[in-house]
Amino acid sequence: MTIFIVAPILTYVVGSWIDAALSLSKTPPFPINLVGGPIVFVSGLYTGIKSTRVLYSVGLGLPWGEAKRRVQTSVLVKTGPYAHTRNPMILGYSLLPCGMGLMFSSPGMFLFIPAAVVAVNVFIVKVYEEPNLEERFGEEYLEYRRRTPFLIPRPVKLLRALLKSSE
Numbered sequence: 001m002t003i004f005i006v007a008p009i010l011t012y013v014v015g016s017w018i019d020a021a022l023s024l025s026k027t028p029p030f031p032i033n034l035v036g037g038p039i040v041f042v043s044g045l046y047t048g049i050k051s052t053r054v055l056y057s058v059g060l061g062l063p064w065g066e067a068k069r070r071v072q073t074s075v076l077v078k079t080g081p082y083a084h085t086r087n088p089m090i091l092g093y094s095l096l097p098c099g100m101g102l103m104f105s106s107p108g109m110f111l112f113i114p115a116a117v118v119a120v121n122v123f124i125v126k127v128y129e130e131p132n133l134e135e136r137f138g139e140e141y142l143e144y145r146r147r148t149p150f151l152i153p154r155p156v157k158l159l160r161a162l163l164k165s166s167e
Helices: 003-021 032-059 088-103 107-137 139-147 155-165
Strands: none
Touching: 003 088, 003 107, 032 088, 088 107, 107 139
């Protein structure tokens, strides 16, 4: 739970420092910041929480399973948000500082912080998680990896799934 207090405060402090250090202008302007920011933030929160819940309910594991083997998934999760991206948690939780930055009109927050979050997570996934998943799930994981994007969903496929789920 500390992460939901510490991360936003750290995002604000570091993002504001970056803005000042690089003399970045406030953008986007009011009222765009108060419309776009919450949309991006809530989308990221929803994606992050939904992917965590699907990982737990379908995969029977927790997000930190690669670090603690006793909570690793026992089933390869390919449904829900995982049908559109192999790393929906990274996508979702990277949108949080992006949304905050838009709300506060802080380029440091909406550009640099998410980029750093993605870079660190990509390193962890590529070095630790993907080799582990390949070893644990073999050809099933390799096939999933071939047909599912790493981070950014394919827009047409995602739109079709969203339209289908609203019927």
